[in-house]
Amino acid sequence: MVPQVLATLHVTFAEGSRAKAFGLYGAVMSVGGVAGPVLGGVLTQADLFGxxxxxxxxxxxxxxxxxxxxxxxxxxxxxxxAPCARTPSAWRSPCPLCAPHASPAVGPC
Structure with a gap:
């Protein structure tokens, strides 16, 4: 998910504030990388509710x-x-989760 988050930050923030957003992202990821295992260890040792x-x-x-x-x-x-182009009915998948794999790419959608 990191590429999607970085792309969202790049598109969402203007040139002037983009560096601050990426810096904050880096700081939060660093703190999370350290705090996550520590918090996991504390919760494991606490043995909540047995x-x-x-x-x-x-x-x-x-x-x-x-x-x-x-x-x-x-x-x-x-x-x-703009509304997306419709795929031909022959290429539609009955399963929405399978549709990206069964349908050809049509336009930017």
């Missing part, structure tokens, strides 16, 4: 919820684009 190592996955719930809420609050809304 569940052993399993509560380490519960830390993702508040972090994910905060990320969604803050993202909705501070992310700019996307600019409207």
């Amino acid at each position: 569940l052993g190592w399993r509560p380490i996955f519960l830390i993702n719930l508040p972090i994910g919820l905060c990320t969604i809420l803050l993202g909705r609050r501070f992310s700019p809304s996307p600019e409207p684009t």
